Amino acid sequence: MMQPVLQVSNVGKAYRQYSSELARVLNWFGLSTKPATETWVLRNVSFAIAAGQAVGIVGQNGAGKSTLLKLITGTQRPTEGTISVNGRIAAILELGMGFNPEFTGRQNVYHSAGLMGFSKSEIDSVVLAVEEFAEVGDYFDQIVGTYSSGMQMRVAFSVVTAFRPEILIVDEALSVGDTYFQHKSFNRIREFQEKGTTLLLVSHDRSAIQGLCDRVILLDKGSVIKDGEPEAVMDYYNALIADKENSRVQTRQLENGKTQTISGTGEAQVVELILTNAKKEVAELIGVGEEVTLSVKVKAENNLPKLVLGYMIKDRLGQTMYGTNTWHTGQVISDVSKGSILTYNIKFLMNLGPGTYSISTALVSTDTHLDNNYEWRDLAHVFTVINVDKTHFGGSAWLDPYIEVKLQDSIL
Amino acid sequence: MQGLVLSTWRYRYFIVSSIKVEFRSRFIRSRLGGLWMIIHPLVQAAIFALILGQLLSGRLPDMADNRLAYPIYLLAGTLGWNLFSEVISRCLTVFIDNANLLKKLVFPRTCLPLIVAGSALVNNMLLFAAIVLIFLLLGFVPGVHLVWIPLLTLINLGLSLGLGLILGTLNVFIRDIGQIVPIVLQLGFWFTPIVYAPNILPERIARLLQLNPMYWIIQGYQNAILYNAPPSWTALSVISAIAVVSLGLSFVIFRRANSEIVDVL
Known part of the structure; x- marks a missing residue:
């Protein structure tokens, strides 16, 4: 295996509650006060992902998926263990975060690309591409307050993917918007993947996971219970959803x-x-x-x-x-x-x-x-x-065609 | 530490753009926009000048015959206090106000106080320009000691940023702090000689007020603008030390609290 782009080792995350907030403050300065309650939402999570892999993360609500993503993106810190990331992470989680409805699409593109850590000149070099990819026409120079939610999604997706990241985190967020743009954005994600971007896909949609991923990690009650080939893991997950007593x-x-x-x-x-x-x-x-x-x-x-x-x-x-x-x-x-x-x-x-x-x-x-x-x-x-007796065809459905061809004389 | 400085430098465009966005959105929302940030303190100073002018104008040391001395004294104090209280109150809620960004996105956390400091500085510069304009209209020309204003502003900013960030970090966990601080600021305004001169107070109380660091900073502003005199260097170096220590302390506290801030927000 190549040098992993993402290495998660023995990661655990606990939410701590103290008997009083003062006790928490004292704790920062090493004055030992034990937290009143510790809730572990993740424990002993370890895996490594190589460049270019597409990995699905599945699990029931409360299994720890979102927490794991927050730890990977870095908005939250693990309580124990380490996460090392090689390269830039972009997340299509909260599309349109930080968009200000009083400003134009263009101004928001500058601002949110700035929030991703890019300089004026770097943004200048991609703003045209962002405008073209979003395909919102004249609306690009009108205030975002007048946008439909689909248009806002288009601009937001275009900004987040304006620069190819080493790791791209994709959430259900992609299922919003119109079909045309969904296809377009999936194409861009595939393009990134071909160029070596690692994909982390969080979804309940089995076909999306199996269509894109070559590996699936199943989380349950805060730990990894399966990690492997998509079909087998998804079957196991499916069975787990139905898992009840006596089952x-x-x-x-x-x-x-x-x-x-x-x-x-x-x-x-x-x-x-x-x-x-x-x-x-x-x-x-x-x-x-x-x-x-x-x-x-x-x-x-x-x-x-x-x-x-x-x-x-x-x-x-x-x-x-x-x-x-x-x-x-x-x-x-x-x-x-x-x-x-x-x-x-x-x-x-x-x-x-x-x-x-x-x-x-x-x-x-x-x-x-x-x-x-x-x-x-x-x-x-x-x-x-x-295919024994049918005309040659591709795809997974047999849609018995009747093709009529007419040749018309050229008028000119 | 070096990494922190470097990553913050990478985000310089975002910091500048955030400050711009803040100003622009003020102008989008109201016709006079950012000017309200100047009008408020000026009107406050005007009210004090009107009500207390007769009472106090004769009491300023060495200025008994100058009719304009009291309004100028008021404006000088207002300029300094306004920066201090704006930075403190904005730092107090900076993490709570940006909860969404902190929860969803990764960027150097140092950007947030820098944006607060930057936009407060711009406000203060506009206020300073307005005050100078008023002086010129009144026919008052400040002396050469006006050059100390940038230094005073810097120390003032350091002190308020340090105190504000300590309070702002704690406020995430103990929200009562957000309620107490505005009251303390209001008291602080009256415990600092801004609308009155310290010499009208009994000796003992005046001595007590000197424990307030803002006493010396505001006095520095008044010296530079009205009396054309340098600030008290001993006091100012002590206060600079306090500012550095409080900035350092705020950094340490934030470091410790950082991992828990997002959990709690």
Whole structure:
């Protein structure tokens, strides 16, 4: 591994409360007064990130994500341990921080770039690029008070990314604004990444994390509980969200090297899952557009008031291609008695592009797995789609086209 | 320490731009904008001149026959006190007012007091210019000892910045300080010979007032402007030492408190 740009070693952060504020002041001068209460929000956090890596940080609310980010950016100090950063950090956390609504976009650009530590001449050299990237037109020289929130976001994003940082921290903040600008800003982030910027992405959006990151760190109750390849960590995280009392999370290594996660109370279980092709044969290879049947056999290990089967087809990066459940299709089974076995036959056309895919199943009582999670099984089945008889195409969906071409005589 | 100076230097553009922004936004908000910062002390001085003028104008030492002596004396004291109280009261809330910036962004914390000092200095310079203009209109020409004003301003600024930052840091944790200090400042105004001359007080009380560092600084302003005399050098060197110590102390306290300030804000 190259010299890390970010090294977090044994970091802990405690918020201290003293019996009185005077005791706190005395404490600065070494007059030992023990804090009345110490709340540790982070403990023993260690990891190193190399230049150019894209790392997702996930965790439930209160897991310590924001605190960790504050420590990395340096607005807060760790109580113990050290954080060393090699280079400049830019954070797209609080876009438009320090914007003054009484000043024009241009004046605010100067001021907030100054706040990032740049000099007049450095800002002069990028202000035109900022104006062009933001694409707010004449509004750039009007006061920010007249901007829509989307326009303010555009200008703010353009300033923060006017200079390429060594580390870029991206928060959910990016999900605001219009789709056009979202795409534009994601492109800029990718460009930075290609030039060697390290990316730290904090999000609950699984597809954003798996689309951008090559590594995910999962925080829970203030410490790192998983750190590794995105798909496996996200599956584990997903299982963790559903983790309740009587629930268990188990992971096992599959033959293809992937990690399977099974979680839930176990009150219902998938005992068999087969995918058959049009000829009713069990097949690992499926042709594009072929009619297939997914047969799932479920056993109730307990008396269940309601039972819903859900399934998801994911590509090799773990992005969901399609998913639904029998709650949405209006096929909820009520009062399932202990020991009964149900078989679901799901017939559909495999309109996916060539590639490998996995199937995850969920046995729940309503439309989400957060209420009653009987069983959640990731990577329950893996299959490959190949293009047998269709015209060559790229992408992950088969959108059977009809292309009409007309040649008109030139008028000139 | 060297790193701190260097990183603050890197942010010089931000400091200057913040001071400018502060002035510009005052002019955007009100028609007379920054001028209000001058009008306030001038009106205050005018009120004192009107009400106490008859009573006190004959009591200034060696100035019994000068009709203008009392208004000039008042303006000199106002110039010094105004800088002191402005810096103290702004430092008192500087961290609380900028809580958002401190919580969200990383920049050398030394920028904040420098912005306060810079904008207070600009205000004070404008006030000084206005006072000089008034003098010229009244037909009074200050003497050569006016050259001590920049030195007095510097010591005044150092002292108020040091005290203000100690109080400002503590105020983040103990908010009562923010309530007490304005009262103490008001008392301080009357415990410093600004609207009266110390010689009208009983000997014992006048001696007590000399323990107040501002007594000597304000006297320096009055000497330089009205009496055309140098300040008291012994007193001034003691006060400079106090200013340096308080600046150093404020730095140490801030260093210790720094990691907890953001936690509490």
